[in-house]
Amino acid sequence: MHRPPEINTEEDKAQSRKDLLNLLEGVRGKKNLVLEKSLAGPIGLLVKFSTLQEYGVDKVFLLENSNVDSSQRNVVFIARGEKLSNSQAIAAQIKRLQRNPQADHEFSIFWVPRRTLVSDKILETEAVLGDVNISELPLHFLPLEKDVLSLELDESFSDLYLYKDPTVLYLSARALMRMQQRHGLFPRIIGKGDHARRVADLLLRMRAELAVTEDSTDDPAIGGLTPSTSIESLIIIDRGVDLLTPLLTQLTYEGLVDELFGIQQNQAEVDASIVGSAPGPQSSSATTTSQPPPPPRSAHSVKRKIQLDASDKLFDQIRDTNFATVGSMLNKIARRLESDIESRHVAKSTAELREFVNKLPGLQAEQQSLKIHSGLAEEIIKYTRSDLFRQGLKIQQHLAAGADPSAQHEGIEELIAREASLPLVLRLLCIESCISGGLRPRDLEHFKRSVLQAYGYQHLLTLDILEKFQLLQSRASTNALMIPVASMAGGSGGGSNLPGTKTNYTYLRKALNLIVDDVNEQNPDDIAYVYSGYAPLSIRLVQCILQKKQLLTKIKGGGGGGGGASAVSSAAQGWRGFEDIVSYARGKTFDEIQKGDEKAVKARTMLNGHGGGGGGERRKSVSTVVVFFVGGVTYTEIAALRFLAKQEGGQRNILICTTSIINGNRMMDAAIDGRR
Numbered sequence: 001m002h003r004p005p006e007i008n009t010e011e012d013k014a015q016s017r018k019d020l021l022n023l024l025e026g027v028r029g030k031k032n033l034v035l036e037k038s039l040a041g042p043i044g045l046l047v048k049f050s051t052l053q054e055y056g057v058d059k060v061f062l063l064e065n066s067n068v069d070s071s072q073r074n075v076v077f078i079a080r081g082e083k084l085s086n087s088q089a090i091a092a093q094i095k096r097l098q099r100n101p102q103a104d105h106e107f108s109i110f111w112v113p114r115r116t117l118v119s120d121k122i123l124e125t126e127a128v129l130g131d132v133n134i135s136e137l138p139l140h141f142l143p144l145e146k147d148v149l150s151l152e153l154d155e156s157f158s159d160l161y162l163y164k165d166p167t168v169l170y171l172s173a174r175a176l177m178r179m180q181q182r183h184g185l186f187p188r189i190i191g192k193g194d195h196a197r198r199v200a201d202l203l204l205r206m207r208a209e210l211a212v213t214e215d216s217t218d219d220p221a222i223g224g225l226t227p228s229t230s231i232e233s234l235i236i237i238d239r240g241v242d243l244l245t246p247l248l249t250q251l252t253y254e255g256l257v258d259e260l261f262g263i264q265q266n267q268a269e270v271d272a273s274i275v276g277s278a279p280g281p282q283s284s285s286a287t288t289t290s291q292p293p294p295p296p297r298s299a300h301s302v303k304r305k306i307q308l309d310a311s312d313k314l315f316d317q318i319r320d321t322n323f324a325t326v327g328s329m330l331n332k333i334a335r336r337l338e339s340d341i342e343s344r345h346v347a348k349s350t351a352e353l354r355e356f357v358n359k360l361p362g363l364q365a366e367q368q369s370l371k372i373h374s375g376l377a378e379e380i381i382k383y384t385r386s387d388l389f390r391q392g393l394k395i396q397q398h399l400a401a402g403a404d405p406s407a408q409h410e411g412i413e414e415l416i417a418r419e420a421s422l423p424l425v426l427r428l429l430c431i432e433s434c435i436s437g438g439l440r441p442r443d444l445e446h447f448k449r450s451v452l453q454a455y456g457y458q459h460l461l462t463l464d465i466l467e468k469f470q471l472l473q474s475r476a477s478t479n480a481l482m483i484p485v486a487s488m489a490g491g492s493g494g495g496s497n498l499p500g501t502k503t504n505y506t507y508l509r510k511a512l513n514l515i516v517d518d519v520n521e522q523n524p525d526d527i528a529y530v531y532s533g534y535a536p537l538s539i540r541l542v543q544c545i546l547q548k549k550q551l552l553t554k555i556k557g558g559g560g561g562g563g564g565a566s567a568v569s570s571a572a573q574g575w576r577g578f579e580d581i582v583s584y585a586r587g588k589t590f591d592e593i594q595k596g597d598e599k600a601v602k603a604r605t606m607l608n609g610h611g612g613g614g615g616g617e618r619r620k621s622v623s624t625v626v627v628f629f630v631g632g633v634t635y636t637e638i639a640a641l642r643f644l645a646k647q648e649g650g651q652r653n654i655l656i657c658t659t660s661i662i663n664g665n666r667m668m669d670a671a672i673d674g675r676r
Helices: 009-025 037-046 049-054 084-098 117-125 156-161 167-183 194-213 253-260 313-318 323-345 350-384 387-400 405-417 422-436 441-455 457-468 505-511 527-531 537-546 548-556 564-571 598-608 615-620 635-647 664-672
Strands: 031-035 057-062 074-080 106-112 132-136 142-145 148-150 188-192 231-238 267-271 303-307 589-593 623-630 652-658
Touching (some): 009 037, 031 037, 037 142, 084 117, 167 623, 188 194, 194 231, 194 623, 253 635, 350 387, 387 422, 405 441, 422 441, 527 537, 537 635, 635 652
Parallel strands (some): 074 106, 231 623, 623 652
Antiparallel strands (some): 188 589
């Protein structure tokens, strides 16, 4: 029997790399490369600077710095085509270079992921459209890990919930459509939230357009019009359905590294005094001999970029664990390493010595990794043991557990008086607002005054933006009054929510068992371990689809759990059994079944040499569920989904896709720095 292919995310990476290098190869001779700042990291994931040099790149500049020089005749710009500011910045730099009479330049623009009419219009208005060669660089999903794909749209949360810009939805649908064209149609599209519904509608429309433009009968090998044999379903979750989860402090190791240092494209920039200096010269450095060396810096200010991905085996072991267990894990690894290194003294024969020498490079790499993560863990321990952190975490956990919000106000006021960081204070106020359907009007006005007096009146705009995000509201506001209650949410099943309703955490806390009192952080048996007692609502919604029996057992407090076979059969039922519960969450609920073109399905059946349409095959092999987050996902949610995948016992893989990686600090920064 033919085994359906597993989704290989490295194929997407290889194709994107090939597209980029082919475009660079098309520009003859040496060239200077000008990158939009937000694309520098994603392109760094695809190719090393040494590879760019092989394809003629001399220097790399950032578009935002406006400092490209005339050292090379060819100048290549790579930027996102949807951002108007990029077109204006590129036009300004082209005109500046053209004013140099001694240089004759050739300009090329690679728009990511597509060329737009608006970008052409701006270039035409600036009178430079005829001077540039324009191509498209279709960068969509970038594999951060084998099970994580990201569009790396860092501003997607602001674009969707502040500026109401639908571009993110189109780019999401476009990326998912490319996945369908490669692996076949998603047999089922299930989702929650208004933005999720719009992405699904765009996806269905793109599929219909493809069916019209391509005559599938001419090429029966085309898989885009037949249901996938490797993908079981697509689950789309709108970030707006669960705004609480990213506001809470992440408590996994990777989550806390992200909270404290920030992780961008699998790298964290950390002070060298914490993790030590980099071992030896790095050949992949992006500096060239033609560029001046960086100015000297004091040892204390030197930053080092740490790679945080599965290539670091030690990090891969501890990344998804609750931080409370990381110390003991690092101690065990340190003792094992010490034992392995000491084994050289007991090696007697030549064969034993040769075996030790072969293991030595791996041991040295693991020892270096242990040094890095021990340093990071020590810094995180200092952070988590501070009074401000503990008080903030205590308030968060009390609010999430349903304690009286007014009883937490004194603690928040104390944090303001002690000059705690503004993002921490704002996160606590937003958490109360999300859970309670807004703050009482007098309490909201009191905290607004306190924030403005303590942190400056420039944050009047910050508070206004948080209100537009629907993160910080008064209970008297229209949106806050639209939390679904029994008379609104019950009875009619999925899709009964009115547009703009907010998630009723008070009801869902009990209905989906969001608070787990006796959580086992050492050997977890529930996703609540990632927040030390709180189960992310977004992942509970995924469980409503994938693990119905297990979730019902937790909710009802019964004994026993469902096996893998029952989990697969229940997954084919979408939201069934949870329609009323899910209707208490914000936004539309939907469940679409996609059937392939009849002729294409028959053609594939004939090519496979058997009947049955592949449905039985899919159940006998490892299937993949694609979970896509519109608006961003946190590292703790990724850890929780990996935990679910482990519970499936190898019968189902979960591929996590997102518009970006998000956390509470980034949400607050979007409000604090909210400028267009």
